[in-house]
Amino acid sequence: MSDTTVTPEVAASATPKAPSGSMRFFKSLLLIRESWVGMIGALIVLFWVVVALFAPWLAPFDPLATLQPFAAPGTEFAGNDIAPPGVFYLGTDHLGRDVLSRIIFGSRTVLFYAPIATVTAYTVGIFMGLAAGYIGGWWDEILSMITNIILSFPVLVLYILIITLIGPSGINIIIAITFATGPTVMRIVRGLVLDLKNRDYVAAAQTRGEGSWRIMLVEILPNARGPLIVDACLRLGYVIITIGVLGFLGLGLPPPQPDWGGMINETRSMAMAFPHMTIYPCIAISSLILGFNLLADGLREVSLRD
């Protein structure tokens, strides 16, 4: 395409220029600006992403260091041999750790595990859904059966069961979430595929002898992306709740790693006397979930408008 010897007019008529793919993707992301709800969501999410990325520079203290137990928000810290002087903006917890720093580092846990868990759940769900919807027949019967069995358990019971069985750790959280949410994704994908597979362009692909996997992945899946992206944003919020709940139940990341759910759990018995230890992590979780939900709403709004 970078044939510079051709005169501009000839080049225009003979070889049309390709608009760059990444530019297009970027532009379609920018459509979110048309929805102010979506913009607020995007800003909240972006805020937490920045916080997580720059945690070591933003956090005033070491999140694991025991400095001064039960300090109220705004207490000045004189400094000692562990840490330099500073202010406990959000106070400290019962072990004397700075709440703000723990929240800042806790965002890393959530924003690391939640997307990974969502992506794995989606990968599993998409493949199951494609197979069940497109191939149908026995595949559909069996996959739907498995899905229905898993979905018939109360989700929380399922999580507790899985984590207590295989032990609390980062990887196991991902496995548990994939196991419990994959089937829901499968149902969505299956429904979309059942609709899309009757389109003429799928018939056109079939009549030129394309393989099933190519049809599923290249012809069908890209056209299901709209609803799936919206749902993924929403589900990311649910996964954050789940990680919080698991932390709260003591099934999250093993201590002393900063984990929002864990922070609430450890300090909830003191919540009446020292509300700052519990409330700030709660606000952190809620705001992030709110951010993802608003983002999903905005994406849906924008995608419907087209």
Place this chain on the structure above:
Amino acid sequence: MADDTQTDPNVPLLEIKDLCISYYTRAGEIPAVVDFNLTIDRGQSVGLVGESGCGKSTVAMAIMQYMGSNGGIKSGTIKFKGKDMNEMSQEELRQIRGSAISMIYQEPMAALNPSLTIGTQLMEVPMFHEQLGEEAARKRAIKVLEDVRLPDPDRVMKAYPHQISGGQQQRAVIAMALLSSPELLLLDEPTTALDVTVEAGITKLIAEISKEYGTATIYISHNLGLILEVCERVCVMYSGEVVEEGAIRTLFDTPRHPYTHGLFGCIPLPTADKNARPLMPIRGQLPLPHQRPPGCNYGPRCDHFQKGLCDAQEIPEEPVEGSTPDHAVRCIRYRDIDWDAYEPDYPERPPMEVGDEVLAVENMQKYYEVVDRSLAAIFSGNRVRYVKANETLTFNAKRGQTVAIVGESGCGKSTFAKVLMGLETTTGGEIRFEGTDIGGEQVQKRSQSQIAKLQMVFQNPSDTLNPSHTVGNQISRVIRKFGVEADPDKVRERVLKLLDTVKLPRDFYYRRPRQLSGGQKQRVGIARAFAGNPSMVIADEPVSALDVSVAAAVTELLMEIQREHQTTLLFISHDLSVVRYLSDRIVVMYLGQIMEVGSTDEIFTPPYHPYTEALLSAVPIADPNVVKREILLEGNLPSVLDPPKGCPFSTRCPRKVGEICDDERPPVLEPAPGHRIACHIPLEELRQVDPVIKLKRKEEQVA
């Protein structure tokens, strides 16, 4: 109804003056209808014709004062019986809507509430508008159902919408509109979603009913032939303006506006021949409402356009000199254009040479199994039943030939296409394609070259292209897949050449389907089908979803490429006029069986199969010089699960001989080699049938 119905008879029923309607969107104000005038007297019927986007439905909505949140009447008046509707209160309008003015929409299923019985929905109308009691309302409803010729009104009253057929649904909708004895009936493409034979019944009904009830009608349609059959006057709309109006005969005999001429040039008439008088598509595209050219909107597409004159001023609508008084045209040059001397240069095309046999179908059968899982079925042993989608099909197609399969929905023509493409397999019989039987082979089991040689153009333009991939990608995939070219540069070169062939600009390579119009998508679909150099292409109703002028262009294109590539074309359609125009041989199907096969001339002249006869009579023809014999079919298509034992057409056949038709399969008669009719009626008798379509002789035309 209120007593103000007895108003002065000199006041017209509906009078629209200088109506301008705009829609307000993110892109700004979009003028949808500009400067619209219309006067209707009681009992008159007026047609509004035009292609999609010309504003004809907007006018209807404005009459109902039902514009939606982003539309508005900018100026002008709509007077109903002398009262300006723009100034009526919501309550007054509510009284008028559905009682003095009724509207019938395109989709009958969408107009009926699926969770209420027809009876409840019908009775609601007089109970609301006239406060009638339940019993009286029921009587009225049954009476109107009888008036719209619905058999067994009591059963229909108790039925839910899905329990009756599409034609019956539309009749029920018409009944609902008539219940309040409206003075004005608006019909927005009322038969577009229906089969031709059903359509013929409905249009006849509408014409009769409006006479019987003295109702004025506004009939909106894109089909000039239909308008000719039901209306007295017609307005031709283009891009938001009326470009020509007049009495129906005047306008059809001496059209003055170039667009009206253009429309007639796009319609295949039974007198037309693809080689001697090809369709003349209108070039270019309808301008978007906010991109209308200065002066005449039709200017950029007009052959008689004069720079500095047509684009210099607003073109007023003026009465045509020397014509009937109500004939008006919006063309500044109409006096200067001599239509008698105007002969567009038809490209001369010799008839195509027919080569060897490409496709031979012999006794092909396709049954679908339906398993009944109810207990009763298990006990009675009738667990498995068969839907006979295709029964003993036999015909062939030669190289370069165009073979059309005609029939109404449910006749099995699409099933046959599926089997041919390998999406389904035959139950019995053979389909030999270039000598090998492919009927039993799923597409996955066919060889690459077999697949490449048999390609398809699909019906629905919005569905035929994958919205996620660019046009270039979708065509080049076919080229690479079929191994026509492998080198990326050469593949690209070929795609660009194909875009040239289907007359699309080369920079469409990077366009996505949603940036294309319906006709453009269909062109890409054609390019894709021809990308692998197929020897046979199946086109499943490729133009039925397109506007007339676009359809004409796509049809011409399809034929041109076919000619160039010497391809066999299997054209599936329900539209006999298109089929007549482009095909060499025609297969008429009914309920999965072939009723008649023959060359185009043989099908269109006696001897006919009685079903062919009825089909021919049902096609609306936009030519007042054609006389048609009227044959209306009674009843509905029988269920495919339970077809008649003898001749499938026996339940509706107007020429039924007797019990033999119900009980025995009809023999195949062969009036000429290659022309086959499956019927019990002796050939001699069939030969004596009058032709359905006749041209009036010259002397009669003058009278």
